[in-house]
Amino acid sequence: MESLIYLIPAALFLGLIGLAGFMWSLRSNQYEDLEGATYRALFEEDDIEEEQKEKSNTKG
Numbered sequence: 001m002e003s004l005i006y007l008i009p010a011a012l013f014l015g016l017i018g019l020a021g022f023m024w025s026l027r028s029n030q031y032e033d034l035e036g037a038t039y040r041a042l043f044e045e046d047d048i049e050e051e052q053k054e055k056s057n058t059k060g
Helices: 004-027 034-042 045-059
Strands: none
Touching: none
């Protein structure tokens, strides 16, 4: 039971660090382009350019 005196503040501190990291990622727009990472990881650059051109042609 005496160890809870140390464990509870340590857990709260680590939780606040995690929350601060999440808030930082939201403010720096880390979740703005979710599809971009998959394109860069799986496809060649030429394929990405063609896909973007097709999307821009269908939108406009």
